[in-house]
Amino acid sequence: MTKGADLYRLQCLDSEGDVKRRRLAEVEAALGESEPLRQARRALESAQTMVQKWTLRQRDLELEIQGLSDKITRSEQRLYSGVIKNPKELADLQAEIASLKRRRQKLEDDLLEAMLEREEAEAARAQAQVHLDEIQAQWSAQQADLMVEREMLRGRLAEIEQAREALLPSIEAGDLAVYEALRRRKGGQAVVQVRDGACGGCGVAIPPGLKWQLRQDKLVYCGNCERIIVRT
Numbered sequence: 001m002t003k004g005a006d007l008y009r010l011q012c013l014d015s016e017g018d019v020k021r022r023r024l025a026e027v028e029a030a031l032g033e034s035e036p037l038r039q040a041r042r043a044l045e046s047a048q049t050m051v052q053k054w055t056l057r058q059r060d061l062e063l064e065i066q067g068l069s070d071k072i073t074r075s076e077q078r079l080y081s082g083v084i085k086n087p088k089e090l091a092d093l094q095a096e097i098a099s100l101k102r103r104r105q106k107l108e109d110d111l112l113e114a115m116l117e118r119e120e121a122e123a124a125r126a127q128a129q130v131h132l133d134e135i136q137a138q139w140s141a142q143q144a145d146l147m148v149e150r151e152m153l154r155g156r157l158a159e160i161e162q163a164r165e166a167l168l169p170s171i172e173a174g175d176l177a178v179y180e181a182l183r184r185r186k187g188g189q190a191v192v193q194v195r196d197g198a199c200g201g202c203g204v205a206i207p208p209g210l211k212w213q214l215r216q217d218k219l220v221y222c223g224n225c226e227r228i229i230v231r232t
């Protein structure tokens with residue numbers, strides 16, 4: 001005959017197992033990359049892209065300015081060499097040099113702007129790196145804690161399973177089937193204790209006939225919620 005105390009012990013193990021398994025699922029879900037970490041990494045990547053963009057722009061402008069300067073130097077050498085005598089040709093060359101210099105001035109302004117943008121982008125990248133490092137450190141610490149917790153939960157669940165296996169031989173197959181069915185229907189709680197003469201599950205008073213059966217260590221079912229009631 002199955003003892004109420006054994007069923008109650010089984011219920012305690014299973015209830016604890018339910019809680020531990022739920023927490024284990026949460027812990028496993030929290031392991032791995034977090035959204036803030038992914039965001040911080042993306043922010044650093046886009047800051048890096050901006051730095052590259054302005055670095056490239058600066059280099060292009062510098063090359064273009066260098067090319068113009070070379071061209072201006074050559075034109076000025078021709079202008080002052082005395083080779084060209086024709087006044088119209090000289091005037092054209094002077095106009096061309098002036099135009100090249102205006103173009104170079106414009107590019108030098110653009111270069112200054114590009115250098116400023118690059119500095120700003122580098123500052124933003126440094127900030128994004130600091131932020132990522134912080135998030136990464138937090139995340140690593142959290143992961144370590146979660147892994148410790150996961151091991152503890154797995155360990156305790158294995159103990160619960162062992163205790164359950166040890167307990168099962170003292171529970172009759174039919175009673176176990178009823179217990180399992182009640183667990184499914186009653187939110188995991190199949191066995192309850194007597195509380196102030198009432199069912200610990202639904203609170204309805206236990207009639208004298210059932211109390212008598214309880215005293216004889218028989219399995220008693222609540223007439224209201226159908227749970228197994230045990231005396232402790």
Ligand SMILES: [Zn+2]
Pocket residue numbers: 199200201202203204222223224225226227
């Ligand atoms: Zn009840």
